[in-house]
Amino acid sequence: MIEGAVIPEDFLLNSKKAKILFNDYAKNLPIIDYHNHLPPQEIAENKKFANLTEIWLKGDHYKWRGMRALGVSEELITGNAEDQDKFMAWARVVPATVRNPLFHWTHMELKNPFGINSFLNADSGKRIYEDCNALLKKDEFSTQGLLNHFKVKMVGTTDDPCDDLKYHKQLSESNFSVKVKPSFRPDKALLIDKATQFKDYVKQLSVVSGVVIADIDGLLAALRQRVDYFAEHNCSVSDHGLAMLPAAYTLTDVEKKEFVVFLKTDGAMFSNPDAFAGYVLTELSKLYHERDWVQQFHLGAIRNNNLGMFNKIGADTGYDSIGDFRHAERLSGFLGNLSVTDQLAKTIIYNLNPADNEVFAAMTGNFADGRMKGKMQFGSGWWFLDQKDGMEKQLNALSNMGMVSNFVGMLTDSRSFLSYSRHEYFRRILCNLFGAEMENGMLPDDEKWIGKIISDICYNNAEEYFKLG
Template sequence: MKEGNVISEDFLLGNERSKILYHEYARHLPIIDYHNHLPPQEIAENKKFSNLTEIWLKGDHYKWRGMRALGVKEALITGNTSDREKFMAWAAIVPATVRNPLFHWTHMELKDPFGINSYLNKNSADAIYEHCNVLLQQDKFSAQGLLKHYQVEMVGTTDDPCDNLMYHKQLAESDFSVQVKPSFRPDKVLLINKPIQFKQYLDGLSDVSGIPVNDLGSLVFALRNRVDFFHTNLCSISDHGLSALPLTYELTDAERSEFEQFLKTDGAEFSNPDAFAGYILTELCKMYHERGWVQQFHLGAIRNNNLGMFNQLGADSGYDSIGDFKHAERLSAFFGNLSLTDQLTKTIIYNLNPADNEVFAAMTGNFADGNLKGKMQFGSGWWFLDQKDGIEKQLNTLSNLGMISTFVGMLTDSRSFLSYSRHDYFRRILCNLFGSEMESGLLPDDEKWIGEIIGNICYYNARNYFDLKIKI
């Protein structure tokens, strides 16, 4: 395979106006990563990674799926083989990922931050592995060093309501310039259809809140306690990962009484889990509105499809997929109910099925209130859709059915400190889209005008939307 200049300075930029927009208005802007899954402990402790496998392959479900599809044995993915062997297995199949976004992401992540701009394959693997491992021992390649390198201003981690936020407190009191904010992710409190796990979770919620949960009122009170705790620790964002929003949001008197009995009875199942989830989620959304938070809904995944591997590896191991749930009626009913009492806070909705793009984009327009620009957001291409085609489709749908000039832009939604190249990837795609339409006459050939819109989408809209006070 030919070695050489893999990721050029003008990568993905197809014309002169695209290049100007990117290099002059997007490239050097800071990053606001308002939703990711980075471990706050690793940031607080300023973790140094022992080798390239640890920082790059462990926990990366995208790469795991690719390796499995290309016949790599599980022992070389999640098994007990050495980190070097796992990296060599990955390097050997990278050429076969061509036209998959993994091919571009891999080489972008090698170029920035490691300065490697040649192809990764079985012949180059040894040299690349050793080169990166040496760099990873330097301070600038630690967890905090990498965040500074990528000019990250805010990191929004994903945190369970029962978390004590110890590492967020540590970071808030430190002189680390990047703001690391918790996000409230209460998914487990909605899973009443899994009674054993649900009751175990409520035991933990009771312990951490100091409020025994024995009925519906005490559950809401305990959740309010945790929302308040998160709020005092700089949280201003919630996130919810659901297959779909609940269709109902009220419980009958009989169901309220049933819930109390359900908590007392081993082996009991609750008769209307959708209504329970809708009621609790609605109460939470009212709390978010009261505090001025932004709420996010990641919708449409069907998880843990491979039951055999789920039994071996557990959740989040690369066996989730795009679902085909019906969303329009549920989105309308849920947000419409909150609008009745003017308790719908700033909201971002993300879909996983591209067939739902127009449904989601159109739905956001129903709940704009004329007071806050961009209050309702059709979120960026997520998970299976954060590749070039998915990003372009999301941008085009938002442009056609909403106002792209108010868009809050990209996020990593990643567990990897090397995923910040995704922001650069997004910015290049965005600039190429706008630049191409300037070239063809569909957009004004006004560099300053369009450049300002590009800058807003890449950075300033998010800074204003999340009301960030950047640490100096």
């Protein structure tokens, strides 16, 4: 049994300057979580969770991957086992997650908000489960209570264009102080290579938009209607989760006619899916620029690798991975094409392969236009990279290739209301990097100046970038 606190007060803060920067300039700032996958319905209904398994393990594919790797049966992960049995299965394997970020995340999430700073294992699991379950009954541990506890100012959910956004509307008309803003995620309108799913989606899009989609102009009109609808519901951000950006941006007249036939022909496949995706995405990006939205591109995942398990339990269940793609020319071409007509919106690009850090960081510098600070952003360490090593490498690449002082900082990209400890994790790592360089003479020993930069990265830059002031 580990003696003392698992997460000490000065966790990750390895110098006097780091401690000052964190405690005086970062620790107490509010959070702008501009990209996550929290369910708007659960926020609107101010849900309370039945137990620690429901709030902590259900939907957390990071933990699921770890449990599978450590020999836990699927019955105790996504299966029909009792919630307490699932939690105890997790508790038993936590000690074996040592040096994986799960070890730190787990204990940080127990410390805040539950106030538990002891080692989770088979011996302590039942007590911790019962103590947390008792706390979850309190109003402070409802979805809205937790967002207030973590000082969240803005939540940016991820929403399909066909969503009616009724829960966002409900929240906007409530007295809940946190801004819950939708983000426009039109990936399904681009994936024409999945012909059956694409056609089904087009039918759904046609119904919700009220636009007949019989050709490419109809599809773009329907998407414009949904962009307008989202804008009416306080949306100002889009998001795209793609393996790579398309390499082509136009459709020939022949391909446009082919699309008409494709829509009404069972079993037909479109001949040039990359050009189709590029054309539609380009037209969407022009709409984002027109409305002064921020567009985000999460690039580089190779998804659903385990086809056997995908067929059993579906997507987003822990079988995705880092892809090995070539991004530079596609990024240059897609963004450069929009720059020709001066229709490149504020843009955040995220990579999943750490080998691409410098490529992405350098690419953002090509499209700064001098009209605003930090228009082009190299996004924070994402998914497999939102851990200490990944965050440090992203920060160093951004510092070397761009301007880290402009950085809009951390996001959770999570489905869990307990993931806000990731912001604390990021802030500690950031302060440790700057503090070490202040102490070794690489940065001036000026706490007020460096502290302002820390505060900007943790909060102020995002507030300005997303116009939340």
